[in-house]
Amino acid sequence: MNKQTILLLFLIFGLGITLLLYVWKAKKEIEYRKDERWQLIQNKANNTANYSNYILILFLAAGEAVTLFKDIQITFTFDKALTYGLLFVGFRNSIEFFSLKYFDKQM
Numbered sequence: 264m265n266k267q268t269i270l271l272l273f274l275i276f277g278l279g280i281t282l283l284l285y286v287w288k289a290k291k292e293i294e295y296r297k298d299e300r301w302q303l304i305q306n307k308a309n310n311t312a313n314y315s316n317y318i319l320i321l322f323l324a325a326g327e328a329v330t331l332f333k334d335i336q337i338t339f340t341f342d343k344a345l346t347y348g349l350l351f352v353g354f355r356n357s358i359e360f361f362s363l364k365y366f367d368k369q370m
């Protein structure tokens with residue numbers, strides 16, 4: 264399999280998880296009637312998913328530091344930036360989905 268096929272599979276997985284996340288959250292909001300327990304579960308899951316944002320910021324800062332002090336020429340197209348952004352959103356939504364399921368079962 265080449266790189267494009269692998270990226271396409273990850274994008275399809277991210278899209279599926281994102282759609283599943285929003286449908287599942289809507290179902291649970293109706294089931295729990297937006298009570299305090301559901302709000303607590305959502306806050307915990309959102310905090311867990313926000314850690315991926317911190318990790319992304321660290322990677323971007325490390326990459327910027329490397330390119331600042333080394334003479335490295337990197338060509339980064341807009342299509343690649345969009346693709347990696349969509350992969351990150353899918354990754355973050357999968358973290359949020361699985362942490363919602365975990366905290367829902369735990370509480």
